[in-house]
Amino acid sequence: MKPIEGKLRKGGRTPKKAMDPKRPTPTPDEGHWLQAEQSGQEELAEIMLARLVAQLPAIEPSAAFVDRAVQAAWRTRAHRRRVRVALVAAAALIAMAGVAAVYALAPFAMGLIASGAVVISHGLVWLVTSAGEGARWWWIAERIGTAVLDTISAPSAAAAIAAVEMILLLVIYAFRHVLGKDYEKRALEVKN
Amino acid sequence: MPVTYTDAELVQQALAGSQPAYRDLVSRYATPAVNLATRMVRDRALAEDLAQEAFARAFERLATYDQQRRFVSWFFQILHNVTIDYLRRKHIPTVSLDDLQKAGALPPAAVSTADSPEAQAEKAALARALDLALARIRPEYREAVVLCYREELSVEEVAEIMSLPSGTVKTYLFRARKELAKILSAQGWSKISARSP
Numbered sequence: 290m291k292p293i294e295g296k297l298r299k300g301g302r303t304p305k306k307a308m309d310p311k312r313p314t315p316t317p318d319e320g321h322w323l324q325a326e327q328s329g330q331e332e333l334a335e336i337m338l339a340r341l342v343a344q345l346p347a348i349e350p351s352a353a354f355v356d357r358a359v360q361a362a363w364r365t366r367a368h369r370r371r372v373r374v375a376l377v378a379a380a381a382l383i384a385m386a387g388v389a390a391v392y393a394l395a396p397f398a399m400g401l402i403a404s405g406a407v408v409i410s411h412g413l414v415w416l417v418t419s420a421g422e423g424a425r426w427w428w429i430a431e432r433i434g435t436a437v438l439d440t441i442s443a444p445s446a447a448a449a450i451a452a453v454e455m456i457l458l459l460v461i462y463a464f465r466h467v468l469g470k471d472y473e474k475r476a477l478e479v480k481n
Numbered sequence: 482m483p484v485t486y487t488d489a490e491l492v493q494q495a496l497a498g499s500q501p502a503y504r505d506l507v508s509r510y511a512t513p514a515v516n517l518a519t520r521m522v523r524d525r526a527l528a529e530d531l532a533q534e535a536f537a538r539a540f541e542r543l544a545t546y547d548q549q550r551r552f553v554s555w556f557f558q559i560l561h562n563v564t565i566d567y568l569r570r571k572h573i574p575t576v577s578l579d580d581l582q583k584a585g586a587l588p589p590a591a592v593s594t595a596d597s598p599e600a601q602a603e604k605a606a607l608a609r610a611l612d613l614a615l616a617r618i619r620p621e622y623r624e625a626v627v628l629c630y631r632e633e634l635s636v637e638e639v640a641e642i643m644s645l646p647s648g649t650v651k652t653y654l655f656r657a658r659k660e661l662a663k664i665l666s667a668q669g670w671s672k673i674s675a676r677s678p
Contacts, residue, residue, distance in 0.1 A: 323670055326662040338658050342615075342630035345608055358511065358533045359504045362540035369541065421598040429524055 488552035622657035
C-alpha cells in the first residue's frame, strides 16, 4: 500500500488529513502508531508516525554555528572575487606579454631571417660555383684521357710501340748474354 | 519593533551585500539544516561542517535562486547534494543502535507535561527508540521521512530536493514506515503500546 496522496501540507506541523474532519484524527490517548500499523490502519499509522517524527527533538547547532557559516560564506565570496580578479589580471598580463614579446623580438627575428637568407644564398652560390669548377676539371681529365686513348689505339702508334718493345727485349737479352759469359769466366778464375 | 522580512526579501538584501540579512537567513534555517545533516551522517560536528558548506554554496548561488520557489526547499536541495556527495565519498555504513546514544548526537526526547509520568517516560523512550531506528534505515528513506514529517515539506518538494519522482518519494515513505515499525516491533514496542490506554 502506498502513502496517502497529498497527505501533508507545506507549512504546518500536522499532516493535512489530520486537520480534515472526515479523516481519522488521532489523539494522544487513542493509542500508538504501532498499534495502527498492526491493525492495518495505514492512513492513521502514517499520520501518527508523521506526528511522532515531528515531535522528535531538534538537533540544535552549536552557538557559534551561525557566525561561522556567515563568515565562511563571506570568505568564499571574497575568495571567489580574488580568484576572478587574479584570473582577469593573469589574462591581461599574458596578453600584454605576448604583444611586448612580438614588439621586442620583431627586429631580432627579422635580422635572423635576413641572416638566414644571406647564408642560404651564399651557400647556393658556392655550391653552384663548386659544381662548375668540378665539372671543368673533370672535363680536362676526360679530354686528356681521350687523347691518350686515341693515341694508343691508333694502328701506327700501336705498331711503333710494339717495335720499341721488341727492340727493348732484344737489348735486354743481349746484355744478359754478355754479362753471363763474363760471370762464368770470373768464376773459373776464382776456382783455379 | 524589529521588522520581519520574508526569505525572498532577505535574499535580495544579501545579494545587495547585506551580511546581517544573510545572517538572518542562516539563523532561520540553521536548526533544520543541522538537524537533517546530523540524521544523515550521524555526527554532529560533521553535520555542522556540511551545513556550513551548504550555506556557503547557497550564498555563492544566491543569484540563481528562483523566488517563486520556497527558500527552504531550494536550500535543502543544496544541503541534500552536499550530504549525498559526502556519503558517497565516505560510504558510511549503517550505525548500530547504541552508537548515536554513546556519541551523544541525539538530544533527550521532549515530552508533554500534560501526560502522566509513566506516559511521559514511555513517550520519551519511544521517541528515542524512533530516533535510533531512523538511523538504521536506508539514508534515502531517512531523508524522505525527516524532510516530509519533521521539516513538513510536501511530497513534491521532497521529490524536487531529492531529484526523484513524487511516486518514488511516496514509496520511500511507505517503506520507511514499514521498516521503522519492524525495528521497533522487534524491540518489543508493540507489546508495550498494546498495554497502554
